[in-house]
Every structure is written in C-alpha cells, then in structure tokens.
Amino acid sequence: MTVRPATSDDLDAIMAIEHRSFPTDAWSSETMAVELASPHGCYLVDEHEGSIIGYGGVRALVGASDADIQTIAFDAEHRGAGRGRALLRALLDAAVERGAREVFLEVRADNPSAEGLYRSEGFEEIARRPRYYQPDDVDAIVMKLVLPHPRSVDPRITDADVAKEASE
Template identity: 75%
Template sequence: MNLRTATADDLGAIMALERASFPTDAWSETLMAAELSSPHGRYVVDVEAGRLAGYGGVRAVQGAADADIQTIAIAEHARGTGRGRALLHALLAAARERGAREVFLEVRADNPVAESLYVSEGFTEIARRPRYYQPDDVDAVVMRLDLVGWAVAQRPADSVASEAGACS
C-alpha cells in the first residue's frame, strides 16, 4: 500500500476507476479535475506496482468546523485488503489538520460494505436522502463523525495517558 497526494497526472487512472466503480453516476472528468486542483480539497491515491488501487477525496476548507468526504473508490482486485480504511484515515487526518471538528458523508444505501466501514470508524447515521443517487433511485445515508473524538481514539494509550498527566 502506497498512499500519496493525487496530482493532475493521476486524472486518467482516477477516471477509469471512477467509471468502473460508479457506472451509472460517475463524476465527469471536468468535475474531477476541478476537485484535484481545488485548494479546499485533498485527494489521495493508493498506488501498487504502478497501478491505481484506490483513491479518495475530502473537502475541508482551512479553518472550517466541518468537512465532507467526497468519494472513496477501491479497484475490484484490491477490495477487502484494508485499503478503504487506510484511505479514510488519510482523509480524516487531512480534515483534522485543516481544523475540522466533524466530518460528513453520504453513502449509497445499497452499499453495506462501505456503510459498515464508516460505522466501524465511529460515523453515525443522521439522515436519509430518498432517491438521491440517480438514475438508480437509491437512497443516500447521511453520516456524521465527531472528528475530535475519533482523533483521540486513534492515539496510542500511552500517548493519551501522558497528555492527561501533563494536564493535571
């Protein structure tokens, strides 16, 4: 697993995976190019042996209290190997670095694997958007994560204990 910041040179590979992962509602190349170049986003790719295994993006405006996971996609050959979780962690860390305190996302209601990943990381369902994903008429599950609590939970126990001792 090799995570790095996505660049404009990754656009072709990202779009190929985007179309394979989301055949009925893939983003346009123009929209994805704008996302990759936006100062308000951070896109990360996972490259293995010169081949794109996954990508993800977060919109996190510097100093804003909230951020949004825009997308995560994993190539079929790389699914079930922890790559989605690694990408999610990288995106959450980027949002935290920019000052976000909570993170939101939408996930297709017909994607229980992704929803399970988000729940395992502490996301909770806060709403549903009926028939959000078109043309498939699939609901979006809107989820929220307390990023501050998540960040604390990610620290090793000895780090948290030493910080607590420094505050006494």
C-alpha cells in the same frame, strides 16, 4: 501500501476507477479535474506495484469546522483488504490538519460494505435522502463523525474551551 497526494497527472487513472466503480453516476472528468486542483480539498491515491488502484477525497476548507468525504473508490480486486480503511483514515487526518471538528458523507444505501466501514470508524447515520442516487433511485445515508480535537491546528483553542464545549 502507498498513499500519496493526487495530482492532475493522475486524472485518467482516477477516472478509469470512477467509471468502473460508479457506472451509472460517475463524476465527469471536468468535475474531477476541478476537485483535484482545488485548494479546498485533499485528494489521495493508493498505488500498488506502480498503478493507481484507489483514490479518495475530502473537502475541508482550512479553518472550517466541518468537512465532507467526497468520494472513495477502489478497483474491485483491491477491496476488502483494509486499503479503504487506511485511505479513509488518511482523509480524516487531512480534515483534522485543516481544522475540521466533524466530517460528513453520503453513502449509497445499497452499499453495505462501505456503510459498515464508516460505522466501524465511528460515523453515525443522521439522515436519509430518498432516491438521491440517480438514475438508480437509491437512497443516500447521510453520516457524521465527530473528530478528535484539532488543538494542534489552532493554538488559540485552550483546555478551558474544550471543557466548556464538552459541558454544553
């Protein structure tokens, strides 16, 4: 398994997976190109035998306390083999490195495999957005994960700060 940072050269391969994975509500190439170029996010691709087979992104502004998983998608023949979990963990690591303390995401209510992955990694449902995914009228399950303390990112955070926050 090879996970590496995505570049603008990966756009066509990413968009091919995007359209296969989300046929009714895929992002546009323009939107994805902006995401790949943004300094406020981290996009990764998973390569297998020289081809991109999956990608994911997290929006995590440096120093912000929260982050958002923007998307994760794999070609169908590579799902269910642990690659999505590895990519999710790499995105969470990127969020921690940028200083995030919690991560949010939305998952389609008709995607129990993805929901199960997120729950198994500690995400909890905090809300539902009825009919969020259009044109399919599918609810979005909003989920949240509290991340490990990012003390290594901000040395000004002390053990006393951690203890105080834990007691609140």
